[in-house]
Amino acid sequence: RYFRSAPFSGAALIGVVALATLGGFLFLNTLYLQDVRGYSALHAGLLTIPMAAMLGVFATVSGRLVASRGPRLALIVSGGLIAVGAILLIGLSAHTAVWYLILAYLVYGAGAGLVTAPITNTALSGMPRDQAGVAGAIASTCRQTGAAVGVAVTGAIIAASSAGFVHASHAAWAVVAGCGVMVMLLGMVSTGRWALATAERNGARLATDMSPAPEGAR
Numbered sequence: 001r002y003f004r005s006a007p008f009s010g011a012a013l014i015g016v017v018a019l020a021t022l023g024g025f026l027f028l029n030t031l032y033l034q035d036v037r038g039y040s041a042l043h044a045g046l047l048t049i050p051m052a053a054m055l056g057v058f059a060t061v062s063g064r065l066v067a068s069r070g071p072r073l074a075l076i077v078s079g080g081l082i083a084v085g086a087i088l089l090i091g092l093s094a095h096t097a098v099w100y101l102i103l104a105y106l107v108y109g110a111g112a113g114l115v116t117a118p119i120t121n122t123a124l125s126g127m128p129r130d131q132a133g134v135a136g137a138i139a140s141t142c143r144q145t146g147a148a149v150g151v152a153v154t155g156a157i158i159a160a161s162s163a164g165f166v167h168a169s170h171a172a173w174a175v176v177a178g179c180g181v182m183v184m185l186l187g188m189v190s191t192g193r194w195a196l197a198t199a200e201r202n203g204a205r206l207a208t209d210m211s212p213a214p215e216g217a218r
Contacts, residue, residue, distance in 0.1 A: 024154035065117075
């Protein structure tokens with residue numbers, strides 16, 4: 001019944017797609033920095049701190065943006081930044097400059113940070129208050145599932161190629177970029193007037209379905 005709401009369905013899909021990019025990002029970069037560039041696990045971790053820092057900063061920005069402007073803008077900007085960050089990494093080589101990597105990490109991290117708050121906000125759109133916990137939990141489950149899917153898909157792309165990690169990763173980064181574009185599109189569809197109308201209708205239906213029956217009807 002929850003999935004009759006277009007915003008809820010959209011938020012669930014965005015959760016899968018957006019967090020798939022994060023799982024893919026961490027997986028691909030771990031292999032690239034250690035196996036291709038030869039960095040230690042500690043050095044590789046330090047290089048990805050800029051991404052994590054931007055993710056934390058923009059998660060806060062996202063909450064304020066959603067509170068003041070609604071989820072639509074945050075979802076569109078988030079998807080765009082995720083796509084741009086991944087596009088910057090499509091042409092990676094074994095000798096790509098470190099400053100270029102950090103730039104891509106910063107852009108991607110900003111996009112990944114922006115996406116969480118609007119996912120939850122969109123999922124709860126029109127939901128009765130007593131159903132908010134279940135709706136939020138489903139959205140959270142979709143995010144966790146997405147992270148696992150991202151690792152599986154990018155890992156499958158790498159494993160299926162015989163051209164070596166660097167060349168195989170180009171296709172994987174293209175998939176991550178495509179997921180960023182999907183976040184943008186789903187964000188626009190799931191926050192439009194038609195979608196919000198379905199959320200209102202479904203919220204009213206859920207409130208009626210979940211309300212206790214009158215004493216005389218029991």
